[in-house]
Amino acid sequence: MLSRTASNLYWMGRYLERADFTARLIEATQRLAALPSSYGGAGNAWESALSATWMTRRYAERGLPLDEAAVCEFLTLDPANPSSIRSCLDTARANARTVRTALTEEGWEAINTAWLEVSRYGAHLEGREAVGPLLEIVKHAISAFEGAAQRTMLRGDAFWFVNLGSAIERADNSARLLDVKYHLLLPRGESVGGSLDYFQWTTILRTVSAMTAYRWVYRDSVKPWLVADLLILNRQIPRSLASCYEEILRHLDLLASHTGKRGTAHRLAAAGHARLSQNNIDGIFTSGLHEFLTRFITENNKLGEAIAEQYLF
Amino acid sequence: MAAITAFDEMFGAGGAYGGTAGPLFGGGSGKAQPRGISAAYRSIETWLEHSPPELMAARRRQAELFFRRIGITFAVYGDPDAAERLIPFDIVPRILARAEWDQLEKGLKQRVAALNAFLADVYGKREILRAGIMPEELVLQNPGYCLHMAGKKPPGGIWTHIAGIDLVRTGPDEFYVLEDNARTPSGVSYMLENREVMLKLVPELFNSLKVAPVETYPEALLETLASVSPRAGRNGGAPVCVLLTPGRHNSAFYEHSFLADKLGIELVEGSDLFVRDDIVYMRTTEGPERVDVIYRRLDDAFIDPLVFNPDSMLGVAGLMAAYAQGNVTLANAVGTGVADDKAIYSYMPDIVRFYMGEEPLLNNVPTWRCREPEALGYVLDHLAELVVKEVDGSGGYGMLIGPHAPQATLAAFAAKLKAHPEKFIAQPTLALSTCPTATDAGIAPRHVDLRPFVLTGTNGVHIVPGGLTRVAMTPGSLVVNSSQGGGTKDTWVVDE
Numbered sequence: 001m002l003s004r005t006a007s008n009l010y011w012m013g014r015y016l017e018r019a020d021f022t023a024r025l026i027e028a029t030q031r032l033a034a035l036p037s038s039y040g041g042a043g044n045a046w047e048s049a050l051s052a053t054w055m056t057r058r059y060a061e062r063g064l065p066l067d068e069a070a071v072c073e074f075l076t077l078d079p080a081n082p083s084s085i086r087s088c089l090d091t092a093r094a095n096a097r098t099v100r101t102a103l104t105e106e107g108w109e110a111i112n113t114a115w116l117e118v119s120r121y122g123a124h125l126e127g128r129e130a131v132g133p134l135l136e137i138v139k140h141a142i143s144a145f146e147g148a149a150q151r152t153m154l155r156g157d158a159f160w161f162v163n164l165g166s167a168i169e170r171a172d173n174s175a176r177l178l179d180v181k182y183h184l185l186l187p188r189g190e191s192v193g194g195s196l197d198y199f200q201w202t203t204i205l206r207t208v209s210a211m212t213a214y215r216w217v218y219r220d221s222v223k224p225w226l227v228a229d230l231l232i233l234n235r236q237i238p239r240s241l242a243s244c245y246e247e248i249l250r251h252l253d254l255l256a257s258h259t260g261k262r263g264t265a266h267r268l269a270a271a272g273h274a275r276l277s278q279n280n281i282d283g284i285f286t287s288g289l290h291e292f293l294t295r296f297i298t299e300n301n302k303l304g305e306a307i308a309e310q311y312l313f
Numbered sequence: 314m315a316a317i318t319a320f321d322e323m324f325g326a327g328g329a330y331g332g333t334a335g336p337l338f339g340g341g342s343g344k345a346q347p348r349g350i351s352a353a354y355r356s357i358e359t360w361l362e363h364s365p366p367e368l369m370a371a372r373r374r375q376a377e378l379f380f381r382r383i384g385i386t387f388a389v390y391g392d393p394d395a396a397e398r399l400i401p402f403d404i405v406p407r408i409l410a411r412a413e414w415d416q417l418e419k420g421l422k423q424r425v426a427a428l429n430a431f432l433a434d435v436y437g438k439r440e441i442l443r444a445g446i447m448p449e450e451l452v453l454q455n456p457g458y459c460l461h462m463a464g465k466k467p468p469g470g471i472w473t474h475i476a477g478i479d480l481v482r483t484g485p486d487e488f489y490v491l492e493d494n495a496r497t498p499s500g501v502s503y504m505l506e507n508r509e510v511m512l513k514l515v516p517e518l519f520n521s522l523k524v525a526p527v528e529t530y531p532e533a534l535l536e537t538l539a540s541v542s543p544r545a546g547r548n549g550g551a552p553v554c555v556l557l558t559p560g561r562h563n564s565a566f567y568e569h570s571f572l573a574d575k576l577g578i579e580l581v582e583g584s585d586l587f588v589r590d591d592i593v594y595m596r597t598t599e600g601p602e603r604v605d606v607i608y609r610r611l612d613d614a615f616i617d618p619l620v621f622n623p624d625s626m627l628g629v630a631g632l633m634a635a636y637a638q639g640n641v642t643l644a645n646a647v648g649t650g651v652a653d654d655k656a657i658y659s660y661m662p663d664i665v666r667f668y669m670g671e672e673p674l675l676n677n678v679p680t681w682r683c684r685e686p687e688a689l690g691y692v693l694d695h696l697a698e699l700v701v702k703e704v705d706g707s708g709g710y711g712m713l714i715g716p717h718a719p720q721a722t723l724a725a726f727a728a729k730l731k732a733h734p735e736k737f738i739a740q741p742t743l744a745l746s747t748c749p750t751a752t753d754a755g756i757a758p759r760h761v762d763l764r765p766f767v768l769t770g771t772n773g774v775h776i777v778p779g780g781l782t783r784v785a786m787t788p789g790s791l792v793v794n795s796s797q798g799g800g801t802k803d804t805w806v807v808d809e
Contacts, residue, residue, distance in 0.1 A: 001597055001598050001599075002579050002585050002595060002596065002597055002598075003597060003598055004582065004585050005579070006598045094561065097566075098560075098561050098570075099580075100570035100580075101570055101573045101580045109382055112382065113382060116381070157598060259598065312596055312597075312598060312600075
């Protein structure tokens with residue numbers, strides 16, 4: 001496969017994943033921000049959302065107000081925000097268009113349809129009601145694309161590069177989300193009843209669509225250390241770091257079996273995977289959750305660079 | 314604007330369309346057509362009569378939706394708002410009877426064989442020049458003539474592997490070649506996609522008519538490309554063919570990606586290729602892979618910055634050296650542009666006779682070469698009746714249609730002609746045939762042309778039946794180019 005094609009597919013995977021994450025983040029934040037403050041409805045909910053996308057500084061530079069309307073618009077339609085849903089879809093579609101030959105017709109149509117629908121939204125969100133349908137379009141499109149890819153793409157390097165991109169991006173997004181709220185996840189003894197932080201934790205779970213999953217896995221009330229355990233170490237949750245690394249490792253292995261070569265990317269992925277599978281949540285808390293997550297994000301970025309280098313992007 | 318009486322392919326001369334905004338053929342007049350309907354169109358007439366306007370409108374919407382969803386768009390240069398525009402598609406097919414097509418096919422094969430022989434000659438022995446058929450300077454000083462290719466012989470002696478010959482019709486048996494496209498003719502993706510859309514939209518019509526399929530084109534193209542590989546047969550493996558595109562900002566990018574996909578070959582940009590020791594490689598995730606045949610959709614001028622335009626970021630440094638060594642085949646060959654020149658076009662009947670030893674089967678449009686003083690005099694005196702074109706123009710740009718031009722434009726054009734007569738040719742304004750076309754006001758006649766695609770490899774010549782019909786969507790307009798608002802139709806070669 002052409003290296004440029006591989007790079008385009010990998011980044012297309014990443015941008016689609018980012019668009020999906022942003023959509024879910026906005027939904028969860030809307031819920032949180034709507035709560036009365038006596039339930040922990042935090043005034044800084046939108047600020048947290050911004051920092052989970054690592055856009056706080058860029059946002060401040062623009063001098064925009066920290067309210068729902070402005071932040072929502074920035075995260076959804078703003079073409080000047082490279083991580084806005086619009087920008088993500090623009091880039092993903094541009095990449096898909098350049099590698100049309102590597103995608104199936106259904107895969108391309110899913111992306112193109114979402115892009116066409118989001119293009120219909122102008123530069124500004126027409127009120128709060130406009131947000132819901134927009135987010136639905138995005139979530140639906142990503143599912144449609146993954147479904148189409150799953151059902152129609154050749155099980156070959158094109159498919160693996162797309163999946164590799166989305167797994168790396170997903171790991172990055174989950175880690176950032178956790179890091180923004182890490183102080184709320186630290187264990188503070190057993191007395192958690194009536195905690196104001198309950199809604200903060202459930203917001204995290206909702207952002208990664210794991211609210212129901214939590215109940216099924218732990219059959220317990222929402223406890224912060226279990227939220228961290230779920231999202232970092234549980235392999236059943238598709239957005240957990242452990243899950244993402246299993247996927248990364250699997251797709252790198254498939255690529256290796258195809259090309260007959262292993263390299264730095266394989267070594268880094270295996271190391272990352274080992275760190276997640278040989279650790280337990282107590283150990284992570286002892287050595288510092290924030291430190292763990294920061295290191296994870298750095299290592300994950302290094303892995304991304306190693307992939308680019310190894311496959312000559 | 315002078316009205317042009319054109320031959321209608323459905324009704325013959327003096328078409329019997331309803332005229333007003335009636336559903337199809339207007340009130341009662343449809344019943345008693347003086348000339349009757351050509352046999353090939355009878356099923357179409359029945360189909361149209363059974364399609365109320367709402368149904369036609371629904372079909373048109375459906376077709377547009379289909380094209381937009383699969384992303385068949387093209388870019389119009391210099392028009393930012395139309396960065397991704399759909400080419401209008403007309404759902405009424407254009408019909409050619411098998412017997413008509415068979416005649417055309419023979420003529421096309423003859424013409425493209427002559428074009429290839431001409432190109433081989435002007436870059437080889439130059440016999441046609443020594444025979445005095447045409448002035449030497451017209452060929453050797455032509456901007457389309459590539460000196461680097463003099464004395465070169467591409468594999469199989471084939472220069473134009475993919476040729477698009479633009480035909481127009483003016484009467485029941487009168488077809489003319491309007492121009493030859495021996496460089497990088499585009500539009501074949503529309504031919505293929507139009508058929509796919511029609512199969513979805515009107516399956517019932519395909520039941521009643523025996524329409525020759527066009528879907529074999531990608532396979533024929535791949536075989537053509539493989540046949541001219543420098544490594545064919547040497548080590549038994551299939552040659553590696555790629556399609557070289559200028560990139561996604563090119564107006565025909567959709568077609569490039571579409572064709573690469575259908576052919577199952579890599580769609581490469583210049584930066585994906587590199588040359589080492591006169592061998593072309595592409596950069597892949599598994600390291601360099603040797604390339605044998607490049608179907609290039611990039612103009613000569615951009616193909617190799619070391620030889621041509623040094624500012625080109627689109628080409629591949631060293632490509633021409635690899636090509637000269639015979640280590641890679643370019644399709645089409647470099648330098649074929651000289652055959653597209655419209656002054657050279659005017660010699661085509663002589664070119665066919667010279668190389669084929671036969672009378673040309675396809676007519677040329679009578680052409681005044683403005684480089685010749687008497688011709689220029691005539692053209693200036695009759696500007697309002699003529700079509701004037703730039704010798705190296707394409708896409709309908711820079712063209713004057715005398716009968717449709719206001720006085721001021723005529724005067725301005727006359728000045729341009731006097732200043733640089735060698736840059737222009739003139740032709741009579743042909744009454745291009747019309748075909749029934751779905752418009753907002755019902756079915757109405759619109760002018761059309763036809764671009765069949767002729768493939769030439771060492772494995773022979775291949776033409777899929779039909780080609781791309783382009784239609785001028787504006788009433789009375791004779792300009793069918795997509796860059797100028799023209800649309801397309803599916804073209805059906807129908808067995809009687």
